[in-house]
Amino acid sequence: MNVTDFFVQGDDIVLRQSELDLDQTLDCGQAFRWERISPDTYHGYFLNNELTISELQEKGVFKLHNVSEEQFRSVWFDYFDLGSDYSKMIETLSEDETLSKAVKQYRGTRILRQDPWETISSFIISQNNNIPRIKLIISRLCEHYSAYPSFEDMKAETVDTLSYLRAGFRAKYIVDAVGRFNSGEMTTEKIKTLSTDDARDELMKIKGVGPKVADCALLFGFHKLDAFPKDVWVKRVMAQYYPDGLPECTKGIEGVAQQYLFQYIRTVKT
């Protein structure tokens, strides 16, 4: 059992969590608003909350700078999914040979509990795009609004008003999503209550949201761990290692397995 342990130190929170790797968690293509500002430190945002987090010399020990205990408990504990036991999931996934290699190499990957609207809109931007440019487009959006905008904030946006994003053909998809949530046709509260399959069907009503974007939103924004986004990289790993489908040990946590396989196939030497 892997337990999260923390204490207050001055204005900071010191966190002990052996199953957390900042690179694999904050710079792995699940979130687009984190920047590595030094080898051991990341700076970024969740909604209107800003955070600088460093790993200390002692591995598995982190400092969350200028964070109160209240803010840690109410925001960052959930965001980093610190209530889940990743060592147990890793043990289960390691029953498979390829996954055991991926897990060994990328241990400390966690599935962040991000904002539903932010992940829906971010992964619309992600389609047929590369990670540096996705981050650039999202940074332009956040700079424009001084924070990640809600769909209410974006109510009046059109393809033309979004042209500064340089998002290309994706701008019309963002406008479509904004419209559906603002009209009340779609609500994140309702999607939360649906099964993964029904939630995917619901999200795919948005123009520009297909199975991959929907599954990313479900995994990273709604924490549905059985969602399994198949991007170009995961399709490669499936063709190479799992032509007959995922192994039994991934059942129920396919999304966690996916994140390890995504990292693995992007760097494995063949």
Add this chain to the structure above:
DNA sequence: TTCCAGGCGTATC
């Protein structure tokens, strides 16, 4: 210059 990037809509069969 051509190819590619955490895909999807549309046309066609």
Add this chain to the structure above:
DNA sequence: GATACGCATGGA
């Protein structure tokens, strides 16, 4: 249902 192709943009 499956397959082919175009799509905005910018870096390699």
